[in-house]
Amino acid sequence: MMFCSLFYTAKNYGFLHSCKQGFIYQQKFSLVNIKLKWVKDRTMDSVVTCQRDLKAAGILVSIIYSSPECCLPIYRLSRHRGQLGLPDDLKLATFVRRYPNIFVESSFLDSGGSPVPCFGLSREALKLRCKEVDIGIENxxxxxxxxxxxxxxxxxxxxxxxxxxxxxxxxxxxxxxxxxxxxxxxxxxxxxxxxxxxxxxxxxxxxDKLAVSELEKNASLQQEDQDIKSGTFRFPISFTRGFGLKRKSMEWLKEWQKLPYTSPYTNASHLDTRTDVSEKRVVGVFHELLHLTLHKQTERKNVSNLRRPLGLPQKFTKAFERHPGIFYISKKNDTQTVVLREAYNGGELVRSHPLVKIREEFANLLKKGLLDRSRGVYKKSMEDKWLE
Structure with a gap:
């Protein structure tokens, strides 16, 4: 019985060892066909939800603030609509009027005697924008x-x-x-x-001082000495609660992490784009790119035209789906947003840039504006103003 048990164990070990060696060979000389399912992550979705309105409002505040009179007619603001990322069926005036605690509306008569809406900034918004400008200068x-x-x-x-x-x-x-x-x-x-x-x-x-990736910079904290010496840096990985990896996928990922890491700042033209080694370089490029962003996230469409400039293979964004432990794809706001998982602890950034903190204050102002508007606060204040 003992002999049989040992024989079975050795046989099983031999099978796993062969599997492991097979993965190593495939990853170096081909792209292993592994598909991991997308699992909804409510916490990650929450860090994306308010970003669309925040971006649009933030850009409009900047534009109005830069105008000589700190007030612009709606047709002037509409010229910048392409930057805002708002839905095509949403009128700009409708969006601006959602937040009367940020945008103050007035009007003037055009040559035909029709009123033209104009928008300035509230005291709170003006104060925050001044702080934002100062922080921008400091940084x-x-x-x-x-x-x-x-x-x-x-x-x-x-x-x-x-x-x-x-x-x-x-x-x-x-x-x-x-x-x-x-x-x-x-x-x-x-x-x-x-x-x-x-x-x-x-x-x-x-x-050369800037040509060091975030993964390399944090190597002494996140990597094992052996990996640092061999240049096989591992990416920090975490999965959505309840996410289950099949044994085959776990083995593949474990060996994938051990593949050579190619810095996104070095020439990678020698890599065969049909291999996992090349894919690890693609992951490294976007890992670095997302680290360059303030919120450690960007819309997927923002990177769709980076293939040629960054020397990436066809269908390079598939790396986001194949590595859900590194990237999370949120489908909120009628678009796809790629979020760097390691940058968040729950729904909060591990490290917040000073500009992010100002944006968070703007986000709180947006929430307050929507809440007060739903309670009729601004409608009542306008009625009181008319009665005066």
Whole structure:
């Protein structure tokens, strides 16, 4: 009996060992066909839910604040609608009127005698915007470095302005960064004409000090000494409660973590895009990109046109689905938002940038505005004003 037991154990070990060796071979020379299911995570969804309105309101506040009279007619605000990310069927005036504790409405008569709605800022919103401007000035060099690192991820150190425009809110850049930010650093950035005739932004020099990924930076805290020496950095992983991994998937993931890590700041043209080693590099690129954002999240569509500039393979965003322990895809707000799991402890960021804290104050103001409006607070105050 003992002999049989030992024989069975050895046989079972041999099977598992063969499986393991098979995975290692496949991962180095092919892309292992593993599919992991998407599982809803209410906590992760909660960090995305308010972002759409916050972004739209934040950009509008910035635009109004920058105007000479701190008040703009609705048709002037509508010119910036493309930046706001609001649903096509939602009128801009309707959105602005949701938050009377932020946007103060007035009007003037046009040449035909019709009233034209105008919007300024409430005292609370004005106060918060002033704080935000001060924080932006205090952190301008740190924000500059974020933009430098983004460009360093790209081939030839340049990206189309259209691509940067999609990420500017996430990176903490001003809505008018081309004029108010880039022109303050002519020794670092330059506007260039791209081969497809679009305008791009180019980084003028490489900075080795910035060419260190977040994963490498935290290696001494998160990695084992053996992994650091071998260069096989492991990504922090956590799953939604109740998420179950099959044994085969667990073995694959364990061996995938042991594959060589290629820094997103190094040339990876030598990698075969049909291998797990190449996929680990893709994961590393987006792990770094999400770390460059303030909220450690961005809409999936914002990265869809990064394939060529970042030298990524076809269908590169599939990496988000294959690695739900690193990335969470939220389907809130009628879009898909990619969130970096390790950046959150529950529904809170592990480390909050000063600009995030200001945005949280704006978010609280938005919630208060909706609540007070539903209670009829502003309707009553307007009636009192008319009675006066």
């Amino acid at each position: 301008q060099f740190e924000l500059r470095d974020r933009l430098c690192k983004l460009l360093m991820l790209a081939r030839d150190w340049m990206l189309p302005l259209q691509t940067i425009d999609q990420l500017k809110w996430d990176l903490g850049l001003p809505y008018d960064y081309q004029d108010s930010f880039i022109r303050n650093h002519p020794e670092i950035f330059s506007f260039v004409r791209l081969p497809d005739d679009r305008v791009g932004l180019k980084l003028l020099f490489w900075d």
